[in-house]
Amino acid sequence: MIGTMFLFFVLSIITYLLVSWFGHLTGGSPGNFWQDVLQVLKPIPLLILFVSNFFFAAAVSIGLKVSPYAIPMAIAVGVIASFIYSMLFLGGTFTWVKMLGILAILVGIYFLK
Numbered sequence: 582m583i584g585t586m587f588l589f590f591v592l593s594i595i596t597y598l599l600v601s602w603f604g605h606l607t608g609g610s611p612g613n614f615w616q617d618v619l620q621v622l623k624p625i626p627l628l629i630l631f632v633s634n635f636f637f638a639a640a641v642s643i644g645l646k647v648s649p650y651a652i653p654m655a656i657a658v659g660v661i662a663s664f665i666y667s668m669l670f671l672g673g674t675f676t677w678v679k680m681l682g683i684l685a686i687l688v689g690i691y692f693l694k
Contacts, residue, residue, distance in 0.1 A: 593654075593662070596633050596637040602629055603630050607621050654690075
């Protein structure tokens, strides 16, 4: 059971690191809406999107064997992984207000059950 949960967390972290990378590659361009949409259709971002979805499906499949709340748990792990990605690669900063925001999101996901 511990190995299953560990695998669930690892797959969830990989999923959201890939989703963050996808957003990093495709978001924030100076172009218009259609140029942003075309960014998604390039081979590398599209591959990252597909692979991240495979990891998400695997994480949820494994997580559902342990808990019926696997999807909210994966999202909670994703909030943390995306926050760390933004701090490491996008120049995000750590503040207590942001930590309180993440805590509020995690508490909200907890109350979904």
